[in-house]
Amino acid sequence: MRTQVCIIGGGPSGLLLSQLMHRAGIDTVVLERRTRDYVLSRIRAGVLEEGSAAMLRKAGVGARMDREGFVHDGVFLSTQNRGFRIDIKGLTGKSVMVYGQTEVTADLYKARDDMGGTVIHEALDVCPHDLDTNAPFVTYRKDGAERRIDCDYVAGCDGFHGVSRTCIPNAVLKEYERVYPFGWLGILSETPPVSHELIYAGHERGFALCSMRNTNLSRYYVQAPLTDTPEAWSDERFWGELKRRIPPEAADTLVTGPSIEKSLAPLRSFVAEPMAWGRLFLVGDAAHIVPPTGAKGLNLAFSDVHYLSEALIAEYEGEKGATAGYSDKALARVWKAIRFSWWFTTTMHRFPDQTEFDQKIQNSELDYLSTSTAAQSTLAEQYVGIPY
Numbered sequence: 001m002r003t004q005v006c007i008i009g010g011g012p013s014g015l016l017l018s019q020l021m022h023r024a025g026i027d028t029v030v031l032e033r034r035t036r037d038y039v040l041s042r043i044r045a046g047v048l049e050e051g052s053a054a055m056l057r058k059a060g061v062g063a064r065m066d067r068e069g070f071v072h073d074g075v076f077l078s079t080q081n082r083g084f085r086i087d088i089k090g091l092t093g094k095s096v097m098v099y100g101q102t103e104v105t106a107d108l109y110k111a112r113d114d115m116g117g118t119v120i121h122e123a124l125d126v127c128p129h130d131l132d133t134n135a136p137f138v139t140y141r142k143d144g145a146e147r148r149i150d151c152d153y154v155a156g157c158d159g160f161h162g163v164s165r166t167c168i169p170n171a172v173l174k175e176y177e178r179v180y181p182f183g184w185l186g187i188l189s190e191t192p193p194v195s196h197e198l199i200y201a202g203h204e205r206g207f208a209l210c211s212m213r214n215t216n217l218s219r220y221y222v223q224a225p226l227t228d229t230p231e232a233w234s235d236e237r238f239w240g241e242l243k244r245r246i247p248p249e250a251a252d253t254l255v256t257g258p259s260i261e262k263s264l265a266p267l268r269s270f271v272a273e274p275m276a277w278g279r280l281f282l283v284g285d286a287a288h289i290v291p292p293t294g295a296k297g298l299n300l301a302f303s304d305v306h307y308l309s310e311a312l313i314a315e316y317e318g319e320k321g322a323t324a325g326y327s328d329k330a331l332a333r334v335w336k337a338i339r340f341s342w343w344f345t346t347t348m349h350r351f352p353d354q355t356e357f358d359q360k361i362q363n364s365e366l367d368y369l370s371t372s373t374a375a376q377s378t379l380a381e382q383y384v385g386i387p388y
Contacts, residue, residue, distance in 0.1 A: 004151060008128070015109065017309055030120065031140055041102075047072075047295035048098075052097075065103070069098060071096075075198050076197055076247075077369065078199065081248060083249070087380075100213045123142055128154050153312065154279055164282055183228075186261075187262045193218045202349070210246060220238075267291040267345065268291070269289065276326050284305075293345040294341050296337040296340070303385075344379075
């Protein structure tokens with residue numbers, strides 16, 4: 001098989017890149033290790049920056065998002081059960097869109113189907129070859145037979161554990177990592193959200209987040225030790241802990257119910273440099289991971305897609321060397337988001353070795369944020385996403 005761009009990974013970033021390439025007249029093949037049903041069953045974040053929402057519209061897949069998504073003009077923060085709202089629309093002129101990643105992926109799959117895009121599922125043992133030449137190719141196994149795709153470029157959208165990053169020589173690749181000593185225990189419940197906007201709560205017992213997917217599907221998190229397991233947290237224990245950490249006006253109106261999904265996710269910051277080598281380009285989690293505080297993961301993947309799609313289109317339109325600047329452009333934005341996510345995480349969470357002095361500093365930081373327009377503007381600007 002021959003294509004122009006072989007995309008490894010059929011999650012939202014791989015599908016969005018394929019969709020944008022197709023609309024520009026560039027042929028792609030997407031290889032995905034899992035089944036479509038598995039990809040669509042993954043529960044992920046649902047806060048889209050204005051730039052991410054604009055990219056989905058540009059790709060022709062924004063209609064359902066605009067119809068069913070929730071536009072949020074602000075966000076609530078609290079410290080020690082005292083809450084305050086940050087008017088992100090008033091401070092930046094921009095909003096965020098709450099629309100689940102599962103729904104984004106479903107919309108992208110439908111668009112690829114409608115346009116006759118090639119997405120190969122259950123592609124096993126994917127392996128890129130000759131990436132430092134002008135004739136790269138990718139091999140994989142499907143239905144017991146080995147197959148080959150010749151291409152001009154390879155886009156690694158295959159996540160942190162994918163094969164793409166490992167193809168960059170150790171002498172070239174440099175990795176930066178910060179592992180946090182706690183995780184987020186999250187549940188999904190078929191209950192109305194406690195607030196029409198997100199609540200980020202800092203508390204001496206640990207962080208909590210109140211989020212939503214739709215008018216009757218809520219997503220809640222509490223900070224928990226990594227030694228815990230989801231099974232150790234009964235629904236009753238979870239709801240009780242959440243109520244302790246959020247403002248009383250929210251706790252009093254919280255509607256509880258059986259959880260339909262429960263998981264414990266570790267937190268880390270990770271960046272790989274460079275994000276390109278030869279004819280290979282890394283996109284999204286293949287190159288970087290952020291803590292979920294501030295919801296930058298999917299949004300960073302989409303900004304990578306923005307830079308890469310523009311570079312590839314320019315290259316095919318005759319601008320030789322257009323792809324050479326991809327890594328530097330993407331990384332400049334990545335590190336800004338890494339910094340924001342690190343700051344937001346360290347400000348809102350309780351660390352195991354934290355002293356009373358450290359707690360006082362955290363409380364003071366949030367107190368200042370609650371009264372300073374300048375501080376709120378800084379948070380709002382980063383929360384809605386810095387321009388591409």
